[in-house]
Amino acid sequence: MPDFVSTRRDVLKTGGALLVTFTLAATACSALAQSSARNKTVASDQVDAFLSIDADGQVTVYSGKVDLGTGLRTALTQIAAEELDVPLDQVNLIQGDTALTPDQGPTWGSLSIQNGGMQIRKAAATARKALAEMAAQRLGVSAAGLRIEDGSIKAGDRSISYAELVGGSTFSLKVDKDAPVKDPALYAIAGKSVPRVDIPPKATGHFTYMQDFRVPGMLHGRVVRPLAIGAKLENVDGSSVNDVPGFVKVVREGNFLGVVATTEWGAIQAARKLKATWSKWEGLPERTHLWEHVRATRVNSDEISSNVGNSANALSDAPKRISATYDFAIHTHGSLGPSCAVVEIIEGKITCWSASQAPHRLRNQLAAMMAIPLDNVRCLYIEGSGCYGRNGHEDAAGDAALLSRAVGGRPVRVQWMRADEHGWDPKGPPILVDLRAGLDRAGQVVAWESESFVPEDGLKPVPLVAATLAGLPSATEPPLQYVRAKFQNVFAENSAIPYTLANVKTVAHLLAETLFRPSWIRSPGRLQSTFANECFMDELAASVEADPLEFRLAHLDDARGIELLQRLTTLAKWQNRPSPQKGGGGIAQGRGISYVKYELGRTYVGAVAEVEVDRRTGEISVQRFFVVHDCGQIINPDGVKNQIEGNIIQTVSRTLKEEILFDRSAVTSLHWATYPILTFPEVPDVIIELIDRPNERPWGAGEPAATIVPSAISNAVFDALGVRLRSVPFTPVKVLAAIEGH
Amino acid sequence: MPTSVSLDVNGRAVTIEVDDPGMPLLYALRDNLELKGPRFGCGLGQCGTCAVLLDGEPVLSCETPLTKAANKKVVTLEGLGSPEQPSPVQQAFIDEQAAQCGYCLNGMIIQATALLAKTKNPSIPQIKKALADNLCRCGTHLRIIRAVQRAARNA
Ligand code: FES
Ligand code: FES
Numbered sequence: 001m002p003d004f005v006s007t008r009r010d011v012l013k014t015g016g017a018l019l020v021t022f023t024l025a026a027t028a029c030s031a032l033a034q035s036s037a038r039n040k041t042v043a044s045d046q047v048d049a050f051l052s053i054d055a056d057g058q059v060t061v062y063s064g065k066v067d068l069g070t071g072l073r074t075a076l077t078q079i080a081a082e083e084l085d086v087p088l089d090q091v092n093l094i095q096g097d098t099a100l101t102p103d104q105g106p107t108w109g110s111l112s113i114q115n116g117g118m119q120i121r122k123a124a125a126t127a128r129k130a131l132a133e134m135a136a137q138r139l140g141v142s143a144a145g146l147r148i149e150d151g152s153i154k155a156g157d158r159s160i161s162y163a164e165l166v167g168g169s170t171f172s173l174k175v176d177k178d179a180p181v182k183d184p185a186l187y188a189i190a191g192k193s194v195p196r197v198d199i200p201p202k203a204t205g206h207f208t209y210m211q212d213f214r215v216p217g218m219l220h221g222r223v224v225r226p227l228a229i230g231a232k233l234e235n236v237d238g239s240s241v242n243d244v245p246g247f248v249k250v251v252r253e254g255n256f257l258g259v260v261a262t263t264e265w266g267a268i269q270a271a272r273k274l275k276a277t278w279s280k281w282e283g284l285p286e287r288t289h290l291w292e293h294v295r296a297t298r299v300n301s302d303e304i305s306s307n308v309g310n311s312a313n314a315l316s317d318a319p320k321r322i323s324a325t326y327d328f329a330i331h332t333h334g335s336l337g338p339s340c341a342v343v344e345i346i347e348g349k350i351t352c353w354s355a356s357q358a359p360h361r362l363r364n365q366l367a368a369m370m371a372i373p374l375d376n377v378r379c380l381y382i383e384g385s386g387c388y389g390r391n392g393h394e395d396a397a398g399d400a401a402l403l404s405r406a407v408g409g410r411p412v413r414v415q416w417m418r419a420d421e422h423g424w425d426p427k428g429p430p431i432l433v434d435l436r437a438g439l440d441r442a443g444q445v446v447a448w449e450s451e452s453f454v455p456e457d458g459l460k461p462v463p464l465v466a467a468t469l470a471g472l473p474s475a476t477e478p479p480l481q482y483v484r485a486k487f488q489n490v491f492a493e494n495s496a497i498p499y500t501l502a503n504v505k506t507v508a509h510l511l512a513e514t515l516f517r518p519s520w521i522r523s524p525g526r527l528q529s530t531f532a533n534e535c536f537m538d539e540l541a542a543s544v545e546a547d548p549l550e551f552r553l554a555h556l557d558d559a560r561g562i563e564l565l566q567r568l569t570t571l572a573k574w575q576n577r578p579s580p581q582k583g584g585g586g587i588a589q590g591r592g593i594s595y596v597k598y599e600l601g602r603t604y605v606g607a608v609a610e611v612e613v614d615r616r617t618g619e620i621s622v623q624r625f626f627v628v629h630d631c632g633q634i635i636n637p638d639g640v641k642n643q644i645e646g647n648i649i650q651t652v653s654r655t656l657k658e659e660i661l662f663d664r665s666a667v668t669s670l671h672w673a674t675y676p677i678l679t680f681p682e683v684p685d686v687i688i689e690l691i692d693r694p695n696e697r698p699w700g701a702g703e704p705a706a707t708i709v710p711s712a713i714s715n716a717v718f719d720a721l722g723v724r725l726r727s728v729p730f731t732p733v734k735v736l737a738a739i740e741g742h
Numbered sequence: 743m744p745t746s747v748s749l750d751v752n753g754r755a756v757t758i759e760v761d762d763p764g765m766p767l768l769y770a771l772r773d774n775l776e777l778k779g780p781r782f783g784c785g786l787g788q789c790g791t792c793a794v795l796l797d798g799e800p801v802l803s804c805e806t807p808l809t810k811a812a813n814k815k816v817v818t819l820e821g822l823g824s825p826e827q828p829s830p831v832q833q834a835f836i837d838e839q840a841a842q843c844g845y846c847l848n849g850m851i852i853q854a855t856a857l858l859a860k861t862k863n864p865s866i867p868q869i870k871k872a873l874a875d876n877l878c879r880c881g882t883h884l885r886i887i888r889a890v891q892r893a894a895r896n897a
Contacts, residue, residue, distance in 0.1 A: 069843025202844030205779025205819035245761030386843030649881030680870040
């Protein structure tokens with residue numbers, strides 16, 4: 001049973017560098033014990049950066065993309081095993097270790113298979129080609145006459161294994177972009193619902209999550225955050241915790257405050273008892289005036305995401321004009337297990353274990369904060385509780401680094417408490433979208449304009465809380481390779497629409513500031529944009545009494561999109577009629593559709609939501625979601641379904657219930673009672689149809705299905721009641737207000 | 743003053759020395775005994791990830807003082823089965839691939855085990871009700887429900 005977790009039990013001293021081997025993963029041990037591991041390259045143009053084959057023929061894949069609880073480990077293993085023609089159990093995977101794995105960028109944006117997996121596929125294809133050439137030479141035959149099976153290359157009845165060819169040494173080859181990849185028609189492992197390797201240990205308490213990770217001599221730390229976000233630490237009474245058993249130290253650096261103890265309970269008690277006074281700070285706007293505040297925030301620049309024809313003229317000429325404003329609340333990631341990290345510092349070298357989605361970025365940030373050369377920082381990924389974007393893990397690592405430094409570099413584990421997580425993880429920012437459209441007499445949309453108000457920060461690393469509080473730097477400039485060609489700002493994605501119209505202009509106003517540290521939570525920007533666009537499309541359909549699905553088809557010029565919507569019509573047994581439907585009763589029923597082409601360039605998703613709304617209480621119950629999903633080539637169908645189910649259910653939760661509460665000083669919804677999420681009795685059924693296209697490139701599935709949820713629900717509520725919900729979350733209070741105002 | 747508390751954990755008699763007898767059972771299991779099944783999620787009794795069976799009944803170990811477990815039988819996720827020999831409920835979760843991150847699984851499997859001990863063939867609403875206080879952030883609910891149904895069928 002692989003343990004998946006690297007520890008320091010066996011430390012190879014090689015030229016002063018620390019190399020870490022693996023405890024229970026015997027296979028990985030042997031891979032790493034090879035000389036190649038000592039100076040292992042992480043340069044992403046090298047095959048050796050991604051792959052090694054040991055003397056027993058065991059393949060090790062090195063992935064810079066990490067499994068955030070999505071099943072990525074299994075999928076990447078399938079890709080490598082398929083391309084190399086070795087059985088699955090002959091492939092081990094090491095992920096997110098800045099000393100061993102290439103920097104493939106953060107695990108974000110639904111790119112882990114699409115980009116990360118394809119880099120691994122190319123490296124494996126290059127390796128396979130090289131192995132075949134070596135075998136041809138050794139066997140004295142032409143490469144064309146060889147067969148490859150189970151890690152062996154065969155010519156007639158003679159064969160030579162990968163282990164015999166390269167076992168234990170390196171390939172020393174550049175990844176060849178033109179190396180032939182396997183014909184998908186021959187796939188035996190990729191494209192199959194291979195069971196996930198991590199579920200048996202997870203179901204039996206044998207899996208080591210980040211929160212379980214321990215190193216010898218480890219101390220426990222807890223942070224004590226300011227009572228107000230911008231408050232100054234005025235006074236700390238260290239004597240208030242002297243009698244806490246196991247207490248080691250109070251650590252204060254600027255406004256950063258924490259405690260260290262020998263036991264976890266000691267650290268918790270000390271953090272609770274520590275007496276500190278903070279200055280008053282009331283820099284947040286009134287929550288009741290949040291949207292006025294957003295609208296009034298200074299705009300730094302505009303990003304035009306689409307501009308076709310002349311929308312201003314077309315709009316003023318249109319016989320029918322409609323406008324609306326949509327808003328989407330501030331959300332927390334709300335990982336079920338709060339963030340956790342362990343840091344130790346030996347002879348000026350930092351080792352950091354965390355569940356960060358971006359170990360390479362974290363390494364930059366820790367080096368900057370601690371004023372240590374980058375080469376002296378190593379970050380290792382250990383899977384934590386589900387991660388849906390840049391949450392608090394990096395911050396816990398920053399906290400642990402400052403605490404470790406204060407106790408002479410001894411390893412310190414920082415486990416955030418629930419209030420630290422809800423209160424201090426970076427937030428999905430508040431987003432506001434204004435839309436205007438014009439229709440002609442035939443009911444066709446002739447003009448579309450939108451303006452979204454989004455934070456500017458885009459793709460830059462989120463500053464570490466510890467660095468900000470302590471007044472230290474934390475490397476906020478994006479490393480060059482992450483800057484996208486298309487948009488600088490992720491929050492502007494999908495503000496352009498997937499429909500073909502004569503006159504369109506969509507603009508994102510990039511705001512100079514936002515309330516809390518903004519970050520990307522499962523489909524940042526695309527979620528909010530798709531909510532606004534797909535609800536507004538429904539408004540337009542309703543204004544001309546058109547069937548909303550047919551109305552979309554009438555504006556769509558995209559063969560894959562059209563096929564998807566047609567299949568959705570069948571799957572959901574869609575009845576052609578306009579919304580709202582007539583009918584009364586205390587419990588109103590409705591259906592709503594939504595469609596997205598992710599970033600207008602990849603994964604297609606279409607969905608129909610069926611809801612029941614209680615007119616008396618304003619409660620929405622989402623009964624079921626029908627989803628058709630096309631992400632090109634599918635690596636693991638059950639894995640994709642699992643991601644879709646998760647996207648739908650999590651986003652139903654966000655749509656119906658979630659909203660960060662705050663006063664003028666800080667977040668006030670600090671636990672699950674004040675930030676409720678969807679529970680079992682409220683969960684809808686999810687019926688999925690996957691469109692598999694083995695000969696296309698694979699696209700992401702980790703986020704796209706989230707984007708269609710709020711609009712599908714809003715459109716279903718309109719179908720049920722004839723009222724339009726334009727503000728997430730759709731709480732009963734808002735539903736009742738909408739009914740009343742109708 | 744350090745206190746000793748004796749209890750039975752997964753069939754093994756253990757004695758735990760603590761400075762604070764009010765310390766929740768969760769920390770004794772995770773830190774003193776290095777168990778990984780019971781998990782810290784909120785420490786407030788709101789999420790269910792820390793559940794264990796105490797004399798056969800599911801309790802939240804984050805709000806159960808260690809002293810309350812004195813001389814009682816505690817069963818954790820590890821006590822139900824192992825990767826090689828999972829319990830029927832654990833096997834059903836594996837068969838249904840009922841996990842994304844899996845952080846909530848401890849609470850889900852402990853609650854489901856307790857439910858099935860009392861209710862042989864629970865309906866879907868009964869399953870949902872039994873798990874209503876257990877949060878899952880990844881949205882694995884449907885698979886978890888299917889896993890409980892499968893475990894009931896296989897029992
Ligand atoms: S950790 Fe015990 S209920 Fe959340
Ligand atoms: S599977 Fe991640 S919290 Fe349930």
